[in-house]
Amino acid sequence: MFGFENMKISSSDAANPVINLDQGDPTAFQEYWMSMTMKERCVVVIPGWDLMSYFSDKTNVCWFLRQDLAEAIKALHRAIGNAATEERYIVVGNGSSQLCQAALFALSSLSEDKPLSIVAAVPYYSTYEEEASYVQSQLYKWEGDARTFNKPGPYIEIVTSPNNPDGTIREPVVNRGGKVIYDFAYYWPHYTPITHRQDHDIMLFTFSKIAGHAGSRIGWALVKDIEVAKKMVQYLTINSIGVSKESQIRATVILNELTKSCRIKSESFFEYGNEKVKTRWESLRWVVDKTGDTFTLPDYPQAFCNFFGKSSSTYPAFAWLGCNEDKDLESLLKEKYVLTRGGERCGSDKKYVRVNMLGPNKDFEDFLNRLLTIKYPNCFEEIPCFEP
Amino acid sequence: MFGFENMKISSSDAANPVINLDQGDPTAFQEYWMSMTMKERCVVVIPGWDLMSYFSDKTNVCWFLRQDLAEAIKALHRAIGNAATEERYIVVGNGSSQLCQAALFALSSLSEDKPLSIVAAVPYYSTYEEEASYVQSQLYKWEGDARTFNKPGPYIEIVTSPNNPDGTIREPVVNRGGKVIYDFAYYWPHYTPITHRQDHDIMLFTFSKIAGHAGSRIGWALVKDIEVAKKMVQYLTINSIGVSKESQIRATVILNELTKSCRIKSESFFEYGNEKVKTRWESLRWVVDKTGDTFTLPDYPQAFCNFFGKSSSTYPAFAWLGCNEDKDLESLLKEKYVLTRGGERCGSDKKYVRVNMLGPNKDFEDFLNRLLTIKYPNCFEEIPCFEP
Ligand SMILES: Cc1ncc(COP(=O)(O)O)c(C=O)c1O
Ligand SMILES: Cc1ncc(COP(=O)(O)O)c(C=O)c1O
Numbered sequence: 001m002f003g004f005e006n007m008k009i010s011s012s013d014a015a016n017p018v019i020n021l022d023q024g025d026p027t028a029f030q031e032y033w034m035s036m037t038m039k040e041r042c043v044v045v046i047p048g049w050d051l052m053s054y055f056s057d058k059t060n061v062c063w064f065l066r067q068d069l070a071e072a073i074k075a076l077h078r079a080i081g082n083a084a085t086e087e088r089y090i091v092v093g094n095g096s097s098q099l100c101q102a103a104l105f106a107l108s109s110l111s112e113d114k115p116l117s118i119v120a121a122v123p124y125y126s127t128y129e130e131e132a133s134y135v136q137s138q139l140y141k142w143e144g145d146a147r148t149f150n151k152p153g154p155y156i157e158i159v160t161s162p163n164n165p166d167g168t169i170r171e172p173v174v175n176r177g178g179k180v181i182y183d184f185a186y187y188w189p190h191y192t193p194i195t196h197r198q199d200h201d202i203m204l205f206t207f208s209k210i211a212g213h214a215g216s217r218i219g220w221a222l223v224k225d226i227e228v229a230k231k232m233v234q235y236l237t238i239n240s241i242g243v244s245k246e247s248q249i250r251a252t253v254i255l256n257e258l259t260k261s262c263r264i265k266s267e268s269f270f271e272y273g274n275e276k277v278k279t280r281w282e283s284l285r286w287v288v289d290k291t292g293d294t295f296t297l298p299d300y301p302q303a304f305c306n307f308f309g310k311s312s313s314t315y316p317a318f319a320w321l322g323c324n325e326d327k328d329l330e331s332l333l334k335e336k337y338v339l340t341r342g343g344e345r346c347g348s349d350k351k352y353v354r355v356n357m358l359g360p361n362k363d364f365e366d367f368l369n370r371l372l373t374i375k376y377p378n379c380f381e382e383i384p385c386f387e388p
Numbered sequence: 389m390f391g392f393e394n395m396k397i398s399s400s401d402a403a404n405p406v407i408n409l410d411q412g413d414p415t416a417f418q419e420y421w422m423s424m425t426m427k428e429r430c431v432v433v434i435p436g437w438d439l440m441s442y443f444s445d446k447t448n449v450c451w452f453l454r455q456d457l458a459e460a461i462k463a464l465h466r467a468i469g470n471a472a473t474e475e476r477y478i479v480v481g482n483g484s485s486q487l488c489q490a491a492l493f494a495l496s497s498l499s500e501d502k503p504l505s506i507v508a509a510v511p512y513y514s515t516y517e518e519e520a521s522y523v524q525s526q527l528y529k530w531e532g533d534a535r536t537f538n539k540p541g542p543y544i545e546i547v548t549s550p551n552n553p554d555g556t557i558r559e560p561v562v563n564r565g566g567k568v569i570y571d572f573a574y575y576w577p578h579y580t581p582i583t584h585r586q587d588h589d590i591m592l593f594t595f596s597k598i599a600g601h602a603g604s605r606i607g608w609a610l611v612k613d614i615e616v617a618k619k620m621v622q623y624l625t626i627n628s629i630g631v632s633k634e635s636q637i638r639a640t641v642i643l644n645e646l647t648k649s650c651r652i653k654s655e656s657f658f659e660y661g662n663e664k665v666k667t668r669w670e671s672l673r674w675v676v677d678k679t680g681d682t683f684t685l686p687d688y689p690q691a692f693c694n695f696f697g698k699s700s701s702t703y704p705a706f707a708w709l710g711c712n713e714d715k716d717l718e719s720l721l722k723e724k725y726v727l728t729r730g731g732e733r734c735g736s737d738k739k740y741v742r743v744n745m746l747g748p749n750k751d752f753e754d755f756l757n758r759l760l761t762i763k764y765p766n767c768f769e770e771i772p773c774f775e776p
Contacts, residue, residue: 042436049421
């Protein structure tokens with residue numbers, strides 16, 4: 001289907017443009033939406049007089065959430081089986097980034113101990129540290145690595161599973177009765193086997209990383225406790241008086257299409273997406289193997305995916321690339337004009353980098369080529385295509 | 389043209405539904421967009437494959453701002469003559485609310501004194517107090533009324549002109565060399581005479597209050613200093629990774645239509661909007677007069693409007709209604725099922741309330757009726773229509 005093209009390795013590095021694989025811009029999936037079957041679908045039409053009010057539903061705790069978006073979210077979770085939506089409040093945000101901050105605000109406002117400690121196990125999504133620090137709130141305080149955290153009292157642990165940057169499946173590590181924010185940005189079947197339905201107090205999801213619509217800035221939280229939900233809504237009300245209605249309309253249409261697409265294997269976004277990331281991972285592993293012991297990649301266990309009905313591995317949206325010698329891998333790749341996120345920003349070591357696996361085909365090809373030339377400066381070899 | 393219908397006063401209060409004039413939901417202008425001339429215009433069509441990236445223009449300081457929106461903003465300001473856009477950075481936000489917080493973050497981060505004092509002259513837009521307090525930042529601190537502020541050292545004054553809640557034209561009052569954030573949400577010709585082109589370091593505008601598209605959550609800042617602009621962008625990057633592309637597209641189309649509409653008097657949104665708010669104000673003043681000395685309203689001076697080319701008054705988006713006796717006016721109106729914002733929330737007295745003047749026609753009519761029945765419980769009179 002939407003395969004990954006054959007790639008040529010060239011040694012002409014001189015005029016090579018910069019490849020930015022630092023941010024997680026998920027544009028790889030655009031080809032799905034541009035395919036013959038999909039191109040005409042999911043078109044959103046908004047007349048000038050529509051969507052003018054600040055409000056969506058004044059009777060809802062999340063008064064700026066459109067009811068049709070709430071329904072679309074629940075339908076997709078039901079179709080995928082990745083999260084429980086029953087007896088929960090849905091809070092919509094300007095991306096799950098804003099919701100994570102809303103959750104920090106809610107949990108710390110409701111806590112008696114302030115500032116409340118915030119931790120995440122290393123390596124963590126570097127943005128959490130920024131989110132928890134930039135306004136220098138007296139409500140909470142970033143305390144870094146959850147594994148070495150030993151302050152007594154209440155705390156918040158952010159658990160990302162599969163993890164950004166290293167793709168591992170995670171559970172809380174502190175386990176001393178603190179609050180947990182689960183970030184399930186990547187708990188979708190194209191990235192990882194859906195082994196069970198997640199069922200926690202606060203779960204974050206993002207529209208950005210499902211089928212690639214990061215420009216819409218839509219995320220949602222599934223929240224059990226009404227007091228937490230109310231405080232999160234208070235944060236969003238003061239912070240931005242809610243969330244774009246245009247984006248909510250578009251997310252509704254696209255999430256409904258994703259749900260529908262699950263019924264037809266040849267049209268299924270998740271079948272397509274799984275092939276896409278799997279193929280890229282196989283190409284990357286081929287290149288890393290080829291370089292001998294220069295680079296490392298994590299191994300991921302197989303698990304039975306309830307959605308696909310078969311055993312499969314994890315194919316994360318980021319590669320956690322390491323080098324075997326004690327080198328600064330970010331700088332090494334920068335010399336090849338490849339921008340990545342250095343491991344130190346994720347609370348880890350500079351011999352690791354986080355590489356976006358969801359950029360445009362051309363960027364990914366060029367990245368593989370340049371990786372190979374680190375080991376073999378004059379190599380010219382064809383990287384096999386793992387298209388099924 | 390788009391007139392205000394005749395209103396009947398009825399004494400049947402019993403089953404009257406609640407009228408919410410607390411928030412400033414600007415839905416009154418929807419009729420303009422639904423009129424025969426406008427109904428088919430400004431339709432936005434977005435296919436499923438479009439607007440997927442986080443980025444709009446990686447070379448721009450505000451990397452998530454669409455270039456066409458920047459152009460539309462500049463064109464409208466040029467057509468209206470209300471603000472200088474030359475040699476300025478445009479920062480787009482999820483409403484001007486988020487931009488105000490971005491500006492507080494930027495100015496305080498760049499200041500040596502922390503927490504930086506934040507003030508606004510009473511009566512002020514109550515949200516500023518919430519925005520400056522809710523996360524309990526150590527960067528800045530809400531200090532309330534600018535008129536009584538006497539701490540030495542740097543500070544930020546927020547100046548809203550025309551002011552929310554009382555519609556007055558304002559200048560800074562502290563004037564000791566601090567930073568000023570100008571909120572020009574209502575500096576548009578339907579609300580107030582455009583007497584000169586504003587030309588300050590930080591000016592905030594909102595898409596919500598021009599033609600009524602509050603649901604889109606689009607605001608912009610015009611910023612002179614690149615360091616301030618960069619810090620504001622940093623805030624928006626961490627807070628919400630930018631701003632909905634769908635909303636930006638729609639704002640672009642609608643702002644361009646507004647600019648175009650200025651050329652034809654019969655189609656001009658600003659002509660229409662001015663008639664609309666003026667008519668409502670005349671009806672409200674008629675009712676207030678009718679009640680003798682029960683209620684008060686501010687008087688606004690005439691001034692020459694460069695845009696309309698004639699002298700005119702201010703017709704604010706909110707009425708700052710007072711009562712002559714020492715009463716709690718918010719409670720008094722609540723007894724009539726009319727929700728307003730009590731003066732105390734704006735740093736003022738409870739004998740004042742802020743009333744949204746931009747709600748639906750029916751709500752505004754009912755509000756006037758109920759206001760009259762406070763003085764004349766059994767009155768049944770026709771409020772004249774001031775349609776030109
Ligand atoms: C783990 C994780 N959570 C949240 C986000 C942010 O998502 P959003 O675009 O919804 O703000 C990302 C984006 O890279 C992410 O990797
Ligand atoms: C003075 C003022 N500034 C800002 C805002 C918020 O505007 P936005 O919808 O762009 O967040 C309002 C809304 O009522 C306002 O009155």
